[in-house]
Amino acid sequence: MWQDYLVAVSQIILAVSLLPTVFSKNEKPPLATSLPTSLALFMMAYALFFLKVYISAVLTFFNATLWLLIAYQSYLLNKLIGKK
Numbered sequence: 001m002w003q004d005y006l007v008a009v010s011q012i013i014l015a016v017s018l019l020p021t022v023f024s025k026n027e028k029p030p031l032a033t034s035l036p037t038s039l040a041l042f043m044m045a046y047a048l049f050f051l052k053v054y055i056s057a058v059l060t061f062f063n064a065t066l067w068l069l070i071a072y073q074s075y076l077l078n079k080l081i082g083k084k
Contacts, residue, residue: 011059038067
């Protein structure tokens with residue numbers, strides 16, 4: 001299905017665009033952004049899997065995991081600087 005390839009390419013672009021955020025030491029989006037984004041992407045990956053667009057499902061799951069990593073980094077950064 002061509003839609004699988006289109007969504008897959010989009011997910012790759014989004015993953016690459018997240019890399020500077022993942023590797024930044026002190027610039028992270030708030031938890032109120034990263035956690036819901038991760039949850040929504042996990043739900044999308046689940047739906048894509050059952051639609052049998054497996055490449056898109058795997059890449060969306062990867063992006064959800066990146067957002068979860070960013071959320072964890074944000075949590076640690078906030079804890080380090082004393083924010084709640």
